[in-house]
Amino acid sequence: MAYLALYRAWRPQRFEEIVGQEKAVKSLKNAIKENRLSHAYLFAGPRGTGKTSIAKIIAKAVNCENPQDGEPCNACSSCIDINNGNFMDVVEIDAASNRGIDEIRDLREKVRILPAQGKRKVYIIDEVHMLTTEAFNALLKTLEEPPDYVMFILATTESHKIPATIKSRCQIYQFRRLTTDEIVERLRKVAESDNIEFEEEALLIIARRANGGMRDALSVMDQINAYKDGRVTKSDVLDVLGIVDDLFLINLMESVINRDTAAVVKMISTALNEGKEAQQLAREMVFYLRDLLIYQGLGEKADFYVIDRENMHFLDKQKARANQAFLLKSLRIMINTMEKLRFSEGGKFLLEMSFLEMIEIISEMENATSASQKVEVKPQPAVKEVKKVNKGTRDNSEEKVLWQKILAGVKEKKIPTHALLSQGKLIGIKDDVIYIGFKKGYKFHKERMEEKGNREILEEVLEKIFGKPLEIQFIFIDDEQYNDIMVKKAIEYFGEDIVQIKD
Ligand SMILES: Nc1ncnc2c1ncn2[C@@H]1O[C@H](COP(=O)(O)OP(=O)(O)OP(=O)(O)O)[C@@H](O)[C@H]1O
Ligand SMILES: [Mg+2]
Ligand SMILES: [Zn+2]
Structure with missing residues (x-):
């Protein structure tokens, strides 16, 4: 025996077997029992939720030789023929492949002919939103004055595309997603x-x-x-x-929140090496972020896409540390990446960049919060010293503005490159060489910036700002006391006229 796909083998044959769609099931069954069905129905709703199945059950019930309580018997010759698609008076039209007016014209003529085999002619038009305007108009004429023995059941996944003139002649049932x-x-x-x-x-x-x-x-x-x-x-x-475990996603997010770049990059590598697709991973992360956001709002009542209820408690810490603004931004980044990855091959790089951008955002947010808290509690004693270092050298606000300008230019061209570069600091420019420093912990960022694609983006931006090409030097600066060391290093590089911006 030929193999029958499960979804076909398990097509509901009676209203009783339909899962969900209670409203449609109840009222249609009653209408059949009391013989007061409409001439036209429109079933609207998502894919695979029972529209065609119910249409077929109706077609059988109205033609069945032994209907029972509004249900078809599935045993008489009419029921059997309809189930096998051999019943002349039940016509299924797939509007997606028959968009033309000819089919509907043909239908208009045949509608006039009495049923050949059964009691009622039933036309099931699937994906009806695909019909052309002319075809809709032709259909409309038929819907306006159908013979008593004719019934139309229109089904669509996109009811907003159906003309109001058609809708107004149909009884409409909205099908819902199943839980x-x-x-x-x-x-x-x-x-x-x-x-x-x-x-x-x-x-x-x-x-x-x-x-x-x-x-x-x-x-x-x-x-x-x-x-x-x-x-x-x-x-x-x-x-x-081709998807990852929810625990994997939980760990990945944990690393983002801990700003653990190395761990994030490693986890992405592992997943891709195991054969998962970059796009799929981005998609999973979208679901995960969505779940986390919903959990923030609804707590235990949340209905999850990817998170297993058993693992829900792992989210508590993340819920507290990752605020809503961060999650929404991350969600936007990931949706964007998911879209981009649809059209590109090896998406590892894009994926990494998106996660790094998330790390950047949470770093900025947490730094901003802790800075404002510190200022409130007590004035920073270090502030004076820093000023002293800067005094006698120069005011670095000009440099800051320039760096912001460079970053903005890069961001306009490519957000992932911006995510990398923004972890660096402008140290200075001398003899047409621009020096950009990275802390030791940002080795990954520095190395990625040195790669051709990212470097070229920066080069273009610099040339536009300075009106001439600059050579780029990425250097490491020490980890501790970032600002002070940066100044020291700069002095080493530039001597007394530290970070003097020419032009
Ligand atoms: N409500 C449901 N109860 C039980 N099984 C269902 C239900 N909805 C769909 N199915 C299963 O999915 C298969 C396809 O369903 P059906 O053709 O009725 O979906 P549809 O809503 O017409 O989808 P589409 O819009 O893609 O045409 C059925 O054969 C059945 O196995
Ligand atoms: Mg269908
Ligand atoms: Zn029957």
């Missing part, structure tokens, strides 16, 4: 009846990933069955979906 629990329950049933053992956690991940669509969930189950005999574990599902 994770509803999907898990159905998957469990399928697994049991097919004698495949699934870890509960594995089912949960499939259901969460399906984003409310039952068809996608069943398709994933199919893929897993094809590759695995015996008990299916959480990690099998992660492999098939």
